[in-house]
Amino acid sequence: MASSNIPEKTIERLSEYRRTLLSCHKQGITHIFSHVLAGIHGITAVQVRRDLMLIGFSSDTKKGYDVKVLIDFISNILDSDTVTNIAVIGMGHLGQAITKYFNGRGLKLKITTAFDIDPAKVGQTIDGIPCHHMETFEEVVEDKDIDIVIVSSPSRVADELVVPIVNAGIKGVLNFTSRPLNFPRGIVVENYDITTLLEKVAYFVKENEENPTDD
Numbered sequence: 001m002a003s004s005n006i007p008e009k010t011i012e013r014l015s016e017y018r019r020t021l022l023s024c025h026k027q028g029i030t031h032i033f034s035h036v037l038a039g040i041h042g043i044t045a046v047q048v049r050r051d052l053m054l055i056g057f058s059s060d061t062k063k064g065y066d067v068k069v070l071i072d073f074i075s076n077i078l079d080s081d082t083v084t085n086i087a088v089i090g091m092g093h094l095g096q097a098i099t100k101y102f103n104g105r106g107l108k109l110k111i112t113t114a115f116d117i118d119p120a121k122v123g124q125t126i127d128g129i130p131c132h133h134m135e136t137f138e139e140v141v142e143d144k145d146i147d148i149v150i151v152s153s154p155s156r157v158a159d160e161l162v163v164p165i166v167n168a169g170i171k172g173v174l175n176f177t178s179r180p181l182n183f184p185r186g187i188v189v190e191n192y193d194i195t196t197l198l199e200k201v202a203y204f205v206k207e208n209e210e211n212p213t214d215d
C-alpha cells in the first residue's frame, strides 16, 4: 500500500493499541504490561514488544508501559500535526453510518464533506455534514482542503470516480465498494470488500470444521 518503514500490519496494530490505551486512560489505568495489551488483542507479548521497538518505544518499566506516554508516542507516529479532512462519496446507508460512527471521536481525522448525485441529498446537511454534487468535486475538495475520500457509492459507478479523485489531488482513498480501485503511485488506496472478508472467515470456519485441532 504506502511506502513506509513501518509495515502495514504494524500500523494497523498501533491504531488498535491506541484505542485500547485510550480506553484504559479513561478508566484511570496508568500502566499496562505488554502481555496484557497482547491478551486484549489476541496476539503475543513478543509481537507487541516488536511493534513498539519498531517505532522506537522502549520504556517498559517494572510497572509495564506508561499508558499516557505510550498514547502520545503512538499518536506522534500515526497522526499529522493538523486535522486531516475527509470526504464521503456516496452519502447513502453506508456513507451515513460511517459518518455517524466516525465523527465526534476526537481523532485527528474528520469527515467534513459529502458528495452525492441524488437531488434529495445534494444541498442538504446530513448528520452535520454538507452534501455537495459530484459535479463540484474538484472545487469543493480544494476549498475544503480534503486529503482523503471514503468511497461508498454504488459499485457500478466506482470506476467513474477514479479520474475526478486523481484530478482533485486526493492523497488517500478508502474504497468500500465491491469494485477494487487502482490509482497512480503516490495515492494510498485501501480496498475494503466486505464480501471477500466474509468469505475468508467462512472458508476458515469450514477448514476448522473439516480439520479440527485439539487446542
Ligand SMILES: NC(=O)c1ccc[n+]([C@@H]2O[C@H](COP(=O)([O-])OP(=O)(O)OC[C@H]3O[C@@H](n4cnc5c(N)ncnc54)[C@H](O)[C@@H]3O)[C@@H](O)[C@H]2O)c1
Residues within 6 Å of the ligand: 089, 090, 091, 092, 093, 094, 095, 115, 116, 117, 118, 121, 134, 151, 152, 153, 154, 155, 156, 157, 176, 177, 178, 194
Ligand atoms: N450498506 C452496507 O452495509 C455496505 C457494506 C459494505 C459495502 N457496501 C458497499 O458500499 C456502497 C454503498 O452501499 P449503500 O448500502 O450505502 O448504498 P446506497 O444506495 O444506500 O448509497 C449509495 C449512495 O451513493 C450515491 N451515488 C450514486 N451514484 C453516485 C455517484 N456517481 N457519485 C456519488 N454518489 C453517488 C447514491 O445517491 C446514494 O446516496 C456499495 O458499493 C455497497 O456495495 C455497503
